Amino acid sequence: MSDQVLPQGAGYGVTYQLAGIGLFFSAFMLGLTAMQARYTGVSPKDSEEFTSASRSVKPGLIASGIVSAWTWAATLLQSSAVAYRYGISGPWWYAAGATVQVLLFAQLAAKLKLNAPYAHTWLEIVAVRWGTAAHLIFMFFGLATNLIVSSMLVLGGSATVTDLTGMSTIAACFLIPMGVAIYVVVGGMRSTLLCDYTHTTVLFAIILTFVFTVYVTSGYIGSISKMHFLLSEASAVAPVAGNAGGSYLTLRSKNGLIFGVINLIGNFATVFQDQAYWQRAIASRPATTVKAYLIGGLAWFAIPFTMATTLGLAAVALSAVPASSSSAQVPTTSGFVPLLPALSDAQISAGLPAPVAAATLLGKSGATAMLILLFLAVTSATSAELIAVSSIWTYDIYVRYINPKATEQQILRMSHLGVAAFALVMGVAGVIFYYIGISMGWLYTFMGVILGSAVVPIALCITWRKASRVGCLAGAVIGFIAGLVAWLATTAGLNNHVINVTVGSRNYEMLAGNLGSIAIGGIIATIVSLIWPEDYDFTATRAINLPASHHKTPAVDEGEVYVEKKAPDSSISSVVNEGPKLDNELDPAGLNKAFKFAAWSSVALTLIFLILIPLPLFGASTVYSVAGFSVWVIVGIVWAFCSAFAVVLYPLWESRTALALISRGIIKDIFARGSGKYVPPEAAVDTQTAA
Numbered sequence: 001m002s003d004q005v006l007p008q009g010a011g012y013g014v015t016y017q018l019a020g021i022g023l024f025f026s027a028f029m030l031g032l033t034a035m036q037a038r039y040t041g042v043s044p045k046d047s048e049e050f051t052s053a054s055r056s057v058k059p060g061l062i063a064s065g066i067v068s069a070w071t072w073a074a075t076l077l078q079s080s081a082v083a084y085r086y087g088i089s090g091p092w093w094y095a096a097g098a099t100v101q102v103l104l105f106a107q108l109a110a111k112l113k114l115n116a117p118y119a120h121t122w123l124e125i126v127a128v129r130w131g132t133a134a135h136l137i138f139m140f141f142g143l144a145t146n147l148i149v150s151s152m153l154v155l156g157g158s159a160t161v162t163d164l165t166g167m168s169t170i171a172a173c174f175l176i177p178m179g180v181a182i183y184v185v186v187g188g189m190r191s192t193l194l195c196d197y198t199h200t201t202v203l204f205a206i207i208l209t210f211v212f213t214v215y216v217t218s219g220y221i222g223s224i225s226k227m228h229f230l231l232s233e234a235s236a237v238a239p240v241a242g243n244a245g246g247s248y249l250t251l252r253s254k255n256g257l258i259f260g261v262i263n264l265i266g267n268f269a270t271v272f273q274d275q276a277y278w279q280r281a282i283a284s285r286p287a288t289t290v291k292a293y294l295i296g297g298l299a300w301f302a303i304p305f306t307m308a309t310t311l312g313l314a315a316v317a318l319s320a321v322p323a324s325s326s327s328a329q330v331p332t333t334s335g336f337v338p339l340l341p342a343l344s345d346a347q348i349s350a351g352l353p354a355p356v357a358a359a360t361l362l363g364k365s366g367a368t369a370m371l372i373l374l375f376l377a378v379t380s381a382t383s384a385e386l387i388a389v390s391s392i393w394t395y396d397i398y399v400r401y402i403n404p405k406a407t408e409q410q411i412l413r414m415s416h417l418g419v420a421a422f423a424l425v426m427g428v429a430g431v432i433f434y435y436i437g438i439s440m441g442w443l444y445t446f447m448g449v450i451l452g453s454a455v456v457p458i459a460l461c462i463t464w465r466k467a468s469r470v471g472c473l474a475g476a477v478i479g480f481i482a483g484l485v486a487w488l489a490t491t492a493g494l495n496n497h498v499i500n501v502t503v504g505s506r507n508y509e510m511l512a513g514n515l516g517s518i519a520i521g522g523i524i525a526t527i528v529s530l531i532w533p534e535d536y537d538f539t540a541t542r543a544i545n546l547p548a549s550h551h552k553t554p555a556v557d558e559g560e561v562y563v564e565k566k567a568p569d570s571s572i573s574s575v576v577n578e579g580p581k582l583d584n585e586l587d588p589a590g591l592n593k594a595f596k597f598a599a600w601s602s603v604a605l606t607l608i609f610l611i612l613i614p615l616p617l618f619g620a621s622t623v624y625s626v627a628g629f630s631v632w633v634i635v636g637i638v639w640a641f642c643s644a645f646a647v648v649l650y651p652l653w654e655s656r657t658a659l660a661l662i663s664r665g666i667i668k669d670i671f672a673r674g675s676g677k678y679v680p681p682e683a684a685v686d687t688q689t690a691a
């Protein structure tokens with residue numbers, strides 16, 4: 001938009017606030033950290049606590065961390081862009097096609113606890129099982145994932161800030177990650193999860209505000225039936241190519257379905273290969289990891305689905321409202337100046353339908369709410385990426401290849417350095433993509449081409465004893481080449497031998513690249529593993545970073561295996577003395593049972609999301625009536641409320657003991673300074689005995 005809704009100052013306000021809010025959250029983190037240390041004994045000055053929250057976090061908070069790490073700028077913007085392009089099928093395919101990976105990841109998380117319960121990163125498991133070459137090849141895919149996801153965060157965030165305020169995109173690209181880096185360095189993993197929790201809470205509040213504005217209070221829309229009417233008007237003026245009856249109100253959308261497949265593949269890559277999701281599994285209590293991923297996945301679904309069904313569709317509906325209209329207007333099917341002119345391809349690809357709709361509906365307050373929403377999504381996902389890359393840098397590069405005898409202090413210093421350095425890299429990557437004309441939406445559909453080939457090999461490496469090293473490496477590398485070749489060849493073939501950013505981003509071109517990459521990678525890895533299976537027993541991976549007290553397991557090939565001898569922080573037991581309980585939770589029978597539960601429940605939910613609900617509706621070419629559309633929207637709203645309860649109220653309830661401990665400590669301190677401090681149980685017994 002040339003006329004920005006908010007002044008540039010608001011952009012700098014928000015983005016300096018990003019630095020400012022970075023500082024604010026740092027102070028908040030320092031406060032939290034000090035409170036945790038004083039009243040519960042937990043401190044991120046220990047590297048295990050910094051990167052993995054001592055593997056003791058409960059499922060509600062992990063679920064909230066999953067939701068916030070998985071809520072990108074694209075989750076809000078790209079989902080709304082596909083609603084704007086394809087109608088109601090866009091939000092469904094976006095949400096379902098990125099939820100099932102989190103649900104299926106529950107299986108990997110269960111195997112992680114079973115096969116490498118003390119690992120810091122998923123790459124450590126690859127290194128121990130298959131050695132240095134595999135470690136380096138998979139590290140390429142892991143870091144490429146972090147770079148692509150981070151670039152999308154910066155691109156989506158900066159495009160919106162620039163559009164709404166006119167602020168410099170370059171400045172936004174750097175200020176966004178820098179502000180976040182400050183609070184991540186201060187707080188580490190546990191505090192990052194607590195910050196994610198506060199962000200997720202506000203995020204749901206803002207999304208629900210948009211929902212009620214669009215479907216209840218807006219003068220332009222204001223009800224589900226009016227939205228239905230306006231969407232019908234919009235398609236009467238400009239039918240949607242490839243949709244049943246050209247309608248926005250149908251799941252029968254050819255391009256929606258193609259987007260769904262591309263989305264599905266790309267998101268497999270960005271969940272399975274992103275250390276951020278492994279990190280949440282690592283930080284989780286062993287017994288509740290599966291539960292956390294299932295809750296997190298189901299709760300997350302509501303965010304893109306409801307957001308896009310609200311603002312993405314609102315952007316279409318507002319194009320059917322005459323500019324001079326009031327709430328009493330009756331749009332006509334032609335011959336009027338629309339309140340919201342059609343957006344260009346570039347604007348849609350940059351993710352602008354949602355911000356533009358918010359600003360049109362609510363003026364400055366809508367634009368401000370959108371900026372805050374984006375800020376919350378981008379900062380919490382950025383914090384997850386920063387700490388993920390920092391962990392890979394620290395444990396998979398620094399400790400493994402540079403300084404295997406690193407001290408606790410050196411490890412912690414490297415973790416901090418990793419966060420700061422990657423924040424800078426994010427900014428630079430955002431600027432480079434911006435200058436070469438690659439937008440968030442472009443990267444979103446392209447990510448599966450680059451990353452898809454390693455999805456199946458990585459899953460097999462961690463879950464399957466028969467997985468073949470050669471097969472999985474060959475699958476990842478050949479699939480990568482096949483994906484690129486398929487994308488380039490299809491682009492050239494369909495566009496008179498022209499290959500450029502614009503034509504390369506079209507649906508069939510991206511579909512070919514995505515499918516080529518994941519299919520070739522998966523087929524080679526699986527077939528080679530079936531023909532030449534390994535028989536790996538995971539003993540060596542179970543020994544990764546095994547605490548000193550557990551070192552009675554048989555020796556493994558020391559040449560190949562990297563084993564850290566540090567015990568995890570004893571503060572793991574600080575809140576309610578849970579150290580021994582957490583070790584009991586590593587009982588293989590219990591973890592196997594959890595894996596089986598994860599397997600059947602995630603597969604069943606995947607079938608429901610991808611087959612049972614959308615395909616009959618696609619096949620029937622149903623164009624929703626007002627009643628059908630009402631059910632569709634109301635289910636989304638109810639789901640959003642349930643999600644908010646799951647990731648906002650449930651974590652509070654499950655942490656009631658710790659919250660009571662902290663409150664008691666604070667109250668005691670108020671009445672007698674120093675008396676509220678946490679006393680470890682042994683010390684309390686000693687004191688009593690001495691008395």
Ligand SMILES: NC(N)=O
Nearest residue numbers: 070072074075098
């Ligand atoms: N996290 C996603 N795909 O929105």
